[in-house]
Amino acid sequence: MKTQNLFLLTAALGIFPVAMSYGLFPQLFFGIETNSIEITNILRAIMGLYTAMGIYWLLAAFKPQLTLSALYSVVVFMGGLALARVISINLDGMPNMILLGYTAIELVIGATAYGLIKANYSEADAQNQRLGEA
Secondary structure, eight states: OOHHHHHHHHHHHHHHHHHHHTTHHHHHHHHOOOSSSSHHHHHHHHHHHHHHHHHHHHHHHHHHHHHHHHHHHHHHHHHHHHHHHHHHHHHOOOOOOHHHHHHHHHHHHHHHHHHHHHHHHHHHHHHHHHHHOO
């Protein structure tokens, strides 16, 4: 299995517990009281979004034609989450340690996906140069 595909598999398997923490156990992990249908609905929608992304990354781990687009989606998804969390930290203050950990992990995963995309293009450029020399 290529590094990119192993990365997508890991990202997919890692995002499912995070999704469940938002949608099923917000009180346990974040101390959030879900005392209204609206809050519960929002948290379960977030769980659905995370789960859908995880399913896409899981599929892409085994379907080479999806790999590159899935890596781009990881950059956008994780980069967007990390950026929003950093903005929130600056505007709202420090969250609990779990959410700080999520921020760090999102930054690392997004940057890693970006690096894998760059490596993919470098590899393609090298192959094109070899073909041009032949």
